[in-house]
Amino acid sequence: MHNRVTDILQTKYPLIQAPMNWLTDARLVAAVANAGGLGTFGPNAGRDSLAQEGMQIMEKQIKLAQAQTNGSIAMTLGLNPQGEDQSYAQRVLERSLALGIRFFLVGGEPDEAIYRQVKAVGAILIARSYNPTPDEARRQVELGADLIVATGYDEGGVIPTHGNGTFTTVPRIADAVSIPVLAAGGINDVRGVRAAMALGAEGVFVGSRFLVTQEARTAPVTKQKIMKSTAEDLLLVAPNQRSLSNERMKELARRFKAGDQTTFHQTREMGGVRPAMLHGKLKEGEISVNTGLDLIQTEPTVAELVAELMQDFN
Ligand SMILES: Cc1cc2nc3c(=O)[nH]c(=O)nc-3n(C[C@H](O)[C@H](O)[C@H](O)COP(=O)(O)O)c2cc1C
Structure with a gap:
């Protein structure tokens, strides 16, 4: 059609x-x-x-x-x-x-x-x-x-x-x-x-x-993490960025809430989605996914x- x-x-x-x-x-x-x-x-x-x-x-x-x-x-x-x-x-x-x-x-x-x-x-x-x-x-x-x-x-x-x-x-x-x-x-x-x-x-x-x-090159461990997570596991770490929770992202979310205007820049300094989503280093960076992830x-x-x-x- x-x-x-x-x-x-x-x-x-x-x-x-x-x-x-x-x-x-x-x-x-x-x-x-x-x-x-x-x-x-x-x-x-x-x-x-x-x-x-x-x-x-x-x-x-x-x-x-x-x-x-x-x-x-x-x-x-x-x-x-x-x-x-x-x-x-x-x-x-x-x-x-x-x-x-x-x-x-x-x-x-x-x-x-x-x-x-x-x-x-x-x-x-x-x-x-x-x-x-x-x-x-x-x-x-x-x-x-x-x-x-x-x-x-x-x-x-x-x-x-x-x-x-x-x-x-x-x-x-x-x-x-x-x-x-x-x-x-x-x-x-x-x-x-x-x-x-x-x-x-x-x-x-x-x-x-x-x-x-x-066929996606997302790290296998990250695919598993996304499948097991829900919207409640997402944190707002900058005005324009969410991530699944890990210690580094919790710290960024805390700083963002306290008024730090540089948290988006900090996610980029950590390598953006590369460490955790491509290389599977789940503790090292952001895991960015939409708010409907319960369906994945x-x-x-x-x-x-x-x-x-x-x-x-x-
Ligand atoms: C992990 C991830 C990385 C993304 N990187 C880019 C990017 O580099 N450039 C861009 O224009 N959009 C990027 N996007 C946004 C997507 O192109 C698209 O707008 C978004 O995924 C659509 O919404 P959905 O994730 O709810 O399907 C990214 C999205 C995700 C989930």
């Missing part, structure tokens, strides 16, 4: 696997594309440490995924706030285009120059604000976005500081623009997909649930998960 999203993404299903930094590599991306969704590379895909040269690994990862699938795959362009340097996103864009990537997930405030270049080559631009508002969504459309992702506070990763949940964000954004909107934040099973469609979305953007699939209790293959989520679209 096709709709405007599948037509734009050239996929079987209106489903995007969201970028999750170190954890979304060629194996996962290709598996999603083969299962009928859009597989999306996150920053640092395929890398194991910061000592490795990022651009070369990115190119290898793209080629590796392309060798495993003819399906649609996307690259993430993470934008800095407007007025700041966008040269890293610029380099990622140029190298990805040279390798034939034609789908870009562009995160952050819309940037005229980057949007113009994506559109000039006829590539597809999927815009995701970190703090979605109707005004910003309209601006994204003006600058040429093909699809908008409306992300709610329920999500895993860096969360919107405005605190608005998925249930209220999706219909506001869907009402503000005439291009298709994908819902993001807390979608872990078919009930979430159905709710998203009822709220006016025409597709879904799913991150956390893919962390616990057989099994480790299916990507194909099984996509089939479950997309059962209404056959």
Whole structure:
């Protein structure tokens, strides 16, 4: 069953696997594309440490995924706030285009120059604000976005500081623009997909649930921890960051509550999601996952998960 999203993404299903930094590599991306969704590379895909040269690994990862699938795959362009340097996103864009990537997930405030270049080559631009508002969504459309992702506070990763949940964000954004909107934040099973469609979305953007699939490079011990945890195990450690609890995260949560404005920066100094989620050092860093993690209790293959989520679209 096709709709405007599948037509734009050239996929079987209106489903995007969201970028999750170190954890979304060629194996996962290709598996999603083969299962009928859009597989999306996150920053640092395929890398194991910061000592490795990022651009070369990115190119290898793209080629590796392309060798495993003819399906649609996307690259993430993470934008800095407007007025700041966008040269890293610029380099990622140029190298990805040279390798034939034609789908870009562009995160952050819309940037005229980057949007113009994506559109000039006829590539597809999927815009995701970190703090979605109707005004910003309209601006994204003006600058040429093909699809908008409306992300709610329920999500895993860096969360919107405005605190608005998925249930209220999706219909506001869907009402503000005439291009298709994908819902993001807390979608872990078919009930979430159905709710998203009822709220006016025409597709879904799913991150956390893919962390616990057989093809995901999330450390086995971390997959187990996610499956055993519930929303009560999550701590707010910064205005825009949650983590499953461990001693270091408890300390950060305590400092954040006491007014420390640097706790997000401190999570980055600890290596972000890399130590605990990629390397399985559960005591050493953040474990970022959405507030619906009670629903993540099994480790299916990507194909099984996509089939479950997309059962209404056959
Ligand atoms: C562990 C983890 C890492 C993430 N890293 C990134 C990232 O590097 N860049 C980005 O734009 N979004 C990142 N995200 C956010 C996802 O792209 C997506 O917005 C989110 O996962 C959707 O909500 P869900 O987790 O509830 O499905 C990350 C999310 C998670 C769970």
